[in-house]
Each structure stands twice: as C-alpha cells, then as structure tokens.
Amino acid sequence: MLGAGIVGVSAAIAARQRGLSVVLVDRREPGSETSYGNAGILSSGSMLPLNKPSLWSALPAYMTNRHAALRWDPAWAIRNIDWLVRFLANGLKAWRSDAVGAAKEEQAFLAEYGIASQLLDRQAISALEPNIVPVYKVGLLHTQTASVDSPGAVVKAYARMFAGSGGEIRRCEIKAIVPDGEGWRVVLAGGGISARHVVVALGPWSADLLRPLGYRVPLAFERGYHREFRPNPARSLQRPIHDAEGSFIMTPMEQGIRVTSGVELTARDAPSSFAQLDQVVPAARSVVEFGEAVGEPWRGARPTLPDSLPMIGPAPRHSGLWLSFGHQHIGFTTGPATGVAIAAMITGSEPPFNAAPFSPGRYL
C-alpha cells in the first residue's frame, strides 16, 4: 500500500480485514499531508465539486483573480488548458438567486439524494451558535454532517489499528514501482518490497510514479491553505461553519479555530501565496472572536481529475496495479469507502458500491 493518507490507511485496514498480508509505505508519519490539513468535515452533503454548474455564472468574478473562492495562475492555466477545458465542461446548468433562494435550492438538491438539511434564519443560527456575531441571515444546517478536531490524529489512530491487526508500516521514500515477474517490485530509498499487488494511494503525488509505466494521469491540484488561531474559551465555536459568500470554512480544532481558504489553481509545488488566507482571516474574525495565530500557515493540494471523481480500480494495462487517488475536496469523507472498495477488488469481490464511474480506464 503506497501512501498513508486517509485513502491508503483505509485501504490497508480493509485489505487486512480480508486476510491479506499488507505493508503500508510512506515517507512521513501516517496522516501528515493532505489528510492532516483539511477542514475535518465528514459530510454526505459535500456533493458539488468546484466545477459545479454555477461555476459558469461565477467565472466573470473569478477571472479577476481577486476572489477568495478561487485564484489561478495564468501561466499554469495555459500549460494545463487541456485539463481546464475538460474540468469546465462538467458544468452544465447555471442559476442566480438571493441567499434564501440559493439555500432552498441547495436543500432541494440534497433532498433529491436523500440528504437531510434544515433551513435556518438568523434567530435559529444564534440558538445553535450563541457565541458568534449574528452576521448570517440564512443558514443551511447539514444535519448528517460530522466533524473531527484533528484529522491527522484520526489517520494516525487508524494506522495504529492497522498495525495492531498485524499490518506492517514502513517509513521510506518510494522511488519507483517496477513490474517483476507475476507481481511488482516497489523500489524504496533503502531497499525494496516485492508484492503481488500494489495500490497507489499517494494523493497529489500519485501521477509521478505512474508516468514511467506509461500512464499520463490528468491530475491537477486545487491548492488550499489553513491557519489556526487561539480560541476564546468564553466565545467558542460549536461546529464548522462554511461561509458561502466569504468562501472559507472555520472549524473548531484541537489546537484552535482552523480557518481554511478556497481554491488556488496552480502547479502542485509552486511557491505559496497567502493572498486568499489574508483575505478570509479578517472575515472569519468578524464572525468569531479568536486570538493570535497558533503556528505557521499550512498549504496542501487537493488532487483533482477533470470530472472531479477519484480513480478507484485497476490500472488498465498492468495486472496487480491498483489506483486509488483524486479525492479532491472530500477525501477525508470518502477515503474510507474507497479503501473498502479497493480491498474488495483486489480479492476479486464486488465493491459495496458501483465503482464503474471511478474506473481509471476513463482517462488512461
């Protein structure tokens, strides 16, 4: 199992549960990258990707490159025009309405998929969140949503569960994956591992090791930032709040209030730009009282394919090679289900959901 983010750790546990002998490899401690820095929300209501239908109507505002929701690097956009065109082609409808209308439409949309939510007015919001400044007129409470106060600690706990069930964890840089007889040789910085099956669950780094095998994965990166702030215990936040117009999320975390910014479309490893974070932190502060920053700003990259669906399944031209990445904005929620599906496929069983839309063959 290559990669010990939420996806790899979940797949490792599921594979152990099916009786497979599993080695989980990562250069860092489990849950130290994208699966560490997210907003910690587990939501069945997070169904609309960035390239949702309304992206078209929002594009003129986003083109200015000053919006908190989306920043983009023009040079990157020209180099990746193919990805962008395919990404935008997934938006088919557009609507405009005031906030109540927008909230009602979102509620109706979620209801179509059996997802419950509750429309709130200012008073109802204050009843739920008595400590915030009453700036919000309309709210939509996603009643089937949960959150955790340390996503990285959750992944580490799952990794301990995996080790406790007889799995092996190796901390090492993975250099290459090479076909080797009936199976594979995973080349590590120190030595290597031979395996019948290899699962690539390397999050935003997944495409790198597949290129030498002839797979050009159209993976791009919706980068995002967070910063945490010391909370005022007397004015605490009870739950995550997604400020729809401000394009940020505030989540009460172990270390403090984590403010998470929108999307930055650029190269995975381009230098950080804190413009979006600088824009949203004062907006968050106008809602919740919090103190000075705890630690430095964090940057991560949501790995995204043009249709915003992950790849879950076999590599088309190699037996025993399994792809499990591209979980964009919702991987902390969906990673465990991906893990269960991949483990089922490896052992020749039906996954618990229809995995056809996630087939790697749609792009490779």
Ligand SMILES: Cc1cc2nc3c(=O)[nH]c(=O)nc-3n(C[C@H](O)[C@H](O)[C@H](O)COP(=O)(O)OP(=O)(O)OC[C@H]3O[C@@H](n4cnc5c(N)ncnc54)[C@H](O)[C@@H]3O)c2cc1C
């Ligand atoms: C700002 C932000 C907010 C988010 N908020 C939410 C949210 O609220 N809810 C939600 O469900 N999702 C959220 N997400 C999305 C979610 O965090 C990701 O989809 C998910 O964490 C991806 O998990 P992963 O296991 O695929 O990748 P990762 O967690 O990045 O794991 C990949 C692992 O591969 C390892 N690796 C890579 N290359 C190598 C190599 N060569 N050798 C050894 N190891 C290697 C890395 O060290 C890393 O541990 C958010 C993302 C961001 C950026």
